[in-house]
Amino acid sequence: MSVNRSKLPATLLLVLSIAFALSVAACGGGASQQTQTPASGTAAGQGKRYHLAGTIVSIDKEQRHLIVNAGDIPGFMAAMTMPYPVADPETLNRVGVGDQITADVVVGDGEAKLENVVVVKKGTGTPPASSPSGASRQPGANDQVPDFALLDQDGKRVHLDQFRGKAVLLTFIYTRCPLPDYCPLMSHNFAQIEKNLNQTPNLYKKTHLLSISFDPKYDTPAVLRKYADSFIADPKKPPFEHWEFASILPAEQTDVARFFNLFLSNDGPGQITHSMSTAIITPDGHLYRTYPDNSWKPGDVLNDLTAAVTAPAEEQSAVPSSQHHS
Helix, strand or coil, rough: CCCCCCHHHHHHCCHHHHHHCECCCCCCCCCCCCEEEEEEEEECCCCCEEEEEEEEEECCCCCCCCEEEECCCCCCCCCEEEEEEEEEEHHHHCCCCCCCCEEEEEEEEEEEEEEEEEEEEEECCCCCCEEECCCCCCCCCCCCCCCCEEECCCCCCEEEEHCCCCCEEEEHHHHHHCCCHHHHHHHHHHHHHHHHHCCHHHHCCCEEEEEEEEECCCHHHHHHHHHHCCCCCCCCCCCCCCCCEEEEHHHHHHHHHHCCCCCEEECCCCCCCCCCCEEEEEECEEEEEECCCCCCHHHHHHHHHHHHHHHHHHHHHHHHCCCCCC
């Protein structure tokens, strides 16, 4: 499936997202201008600054993001293709797809933004070739969720249908995500929801949480277990009793991505760009609500999850998916 990223819906360009941006070879050219930036990784005003050089893959004015195929950012991360919010929205009007740029990545207050964006070489307006999957549908309330197979943190194959009878809250992550307001934010939000559910035994028994990685080659069961240790910390309960971590089986990846409107672009070994997707599945296996970005709050999702447990089936089918673009 060929996708022109400059035409993608805003939700697909939200992340990792920065969210699943893994190493991608840089496409930087010779710099004809210089940005005035502090040394890489030095503290400055609103956060730490790191020097970026790369090529613009796509521009999302609604989300105020640039997706940039960048080289190594010393002190911060390896070469990646990922979306970055821009500090100055006017930046989006003076750059184009294919432009080679330099910029400051400013990391602070739970987010990373681009400042001092300088075009060092104008591009052709054509994004780099890619092989994206998914993001070809908008999931709707009451869609029947297929019985997708996953590999959990214990190395066991699990199926979504085995959670029938419970409302399931799931989200997509990858453990190497470096930016705090993307995958780590999803995991911290889930940890808060898990804590709240634990205080309501009756609701706890009727719900289940799933964090799903789309990086199965790296996110092995052992890696997922280690990652989960940072978020699951209730010694009174068996680990993974209520909140499991799993990876998508490679054969299922395209279908899972398509169903949950998850954009995945494989740019080479270990090189993936992705969007974000969180969803609630009803006890009878239908979609109740979806959240296509990182703007949702744990309290709001907890209320939706509670409603998915308690609402009659005829009311569940009437609840629309969240398609906000903030």
